[in-house]
Amino acid sequence: MKRNDLMAGSFCALGCEILYGLSYIFTKQATLEASALSLLGWRFLLAFIIMSILASVGIIKINLKNKNKKPLLLIALLSPVIYFIGETFGICNTTASESGTFLACIPIASLVASTVILKKKPTKQQTFGILLTLAGVLVTVFALGASSSFSFVGYTFLLIAVISYALYCVFVEKSDSYTEEEITYAMLALGSIVFVILAIIEALNKKALNQLVAMPFRNRAFLIAVLYQGIGCSVFAFFLSNVAISKIGVNRTSSFIGVATVVSIAAGAVFLHENFTAWQIAGVAIIIAGVYIANSRKMSEE
Numbered sequence: 276m277k278r279n280d281l282m283a284g285s286f287c288a289l290g291c292e293i294l295y296g297l298s299y300i301f302t303k304q305a306t307l308e309a310s311a312l313s314l315l316g317w318r319f320l321l322a323f324i325i326m327s328i329l330a331s332v333g334i335i336k337i338n339l340k341n342k343n344k345k346p347l348l349l350i351a352l353l354s355p356v357i358y359f360i361g362e363t364f365g366i367c368n369t370t371a372s373e374s375g376t377f378l379a380c381i382p383i384a385s386l387v388a389s390t391v392i393l394k395k396k397p398t399k400q401q402t403f404g405i406l407l408t409l410a411g412v413l414v415t416v417f418a419l420g421a422s423s424s425f426s427f428v429g430y431t432f433l434l435i436a437v438i439s440y441a442l443y444c445v446f447v448e449k450s451d452s453y454t455e456e457e458i459t460y461a462m463l464a465l466g467s468i469v470f471v472i473l474a475i476i477e478a479l480n481k482k483a484l485n486q487l488v489a490m491p492f493r494n495r496a497f498l499i500a501v502l503y504q505g506i507g508c509s510v511f512a513f514f515l516s517n518v519a520i521s522k523i524g525v526n527r528t529s530s531f532i533g534v535a536t537v538v539s540i541a542a543g544a545v546f547l548h549e550n551f552t553a554w555q556i557a558g559v560a561i562i563i564a565g566v567y568i569a570n571s572r573k574m575s576e577e
Contacts, residue, residue: 284522285570288531291515294507296538298500300546305500311363313487315466316474317501319355322509323467326460335456346450350458351465354443355509359470361436368429375416377433379409379536384441385529392445397526404569405526408533411561415536418554444525447517455517462513530569533562 305314330337339347366374382405389395397405447458478487491498519528537559543549 280522284519284524284527285531287515287522288519288528289534291512291519292531292534293538294512294515296535297542298504298508299539300542301496301500301503303547304496305494307496308494309490309497310474310477311367312470312474312477313490314497314500314504315359315363315470316487317491317497318504318509319463319466319470321501321505323463325506325510326463330456330460335460336454337457337460339453339457339461342452344461346446347453347458347461348465350443350446350450351461353439353446355462355466355513356469357439358436358443359466361432361434361439363432365429365431365433365436368426369424369433372416373424373426373429374433375536376413377430377437379412379416379533381437381440382529382532383409384437385444385525388441388445389448389525392442393449393525395524395526400571401526401530401569404565404567404571405530406565407568408530408562408565411558411563411565412533412536413558414561415540415555415558418552418558441529444520444529447520448525455514455521458517459510459514463509466509527570530566533566537562 302314326335329335362374362378365377369377386397386402386405390397450458453461474487475484478484491501516528519531540551540555540559544551
């Protein structure tokens, strides 16, 4: 692996997880008055509109002519569609500690998927670093207090989320025919279609379609969350994730996932004045150590 690719991919992975981690404070405020599906629908609609504008004025290049679109559709179906459905309904049906534990297993699932599908066996150091990161995430999750819902439905949705995200990472690395911009555009296009439809169905069932349409215009916290998640997470973070996977592969990219946990804890303590315990500090230290170990191999060994 070239040093430039390693540096670029690592910074992209780091930037992606920082953006995801900061989204916690916006999501928590927005969902006090709106459903998760409302936020997802508006988020992906805004992101797709922005991406389409960038493509129409030539800032980004999207050219899908004469390309097999099935692999691209599969990537977009895995993430964001299946992943966010699994995550959203999984979190709704389980406790915070349970959902955090399940989602913390994404790097392990990605490592297994990479080994089985891409035939890329991780090094012992990468494996140890990812396992150490997982341990750090679990420490921070259970520092909040362990509780159990024993929800089979919730566990199933969370398992689906973990598997779909791992497969998304693998198929992005496997796809050589598309640019990062084209993959991101496809993800946003399918995400906007699916989540807007789901948000409308939910609103119709609650007889609150007018409220869904007016939400960003009458609720400042919701508007800020939509802007941040639509532009920051869906456009920039998705793009950075796709670049990172193409530059440094699934195993290295997935090792950075714990960074989002660190950022969300720090953001919660600073902006929302949430408790920051000694166990959480220990968990953060373990996560940082795991990320460093997983990505600290000498260039001569690449």
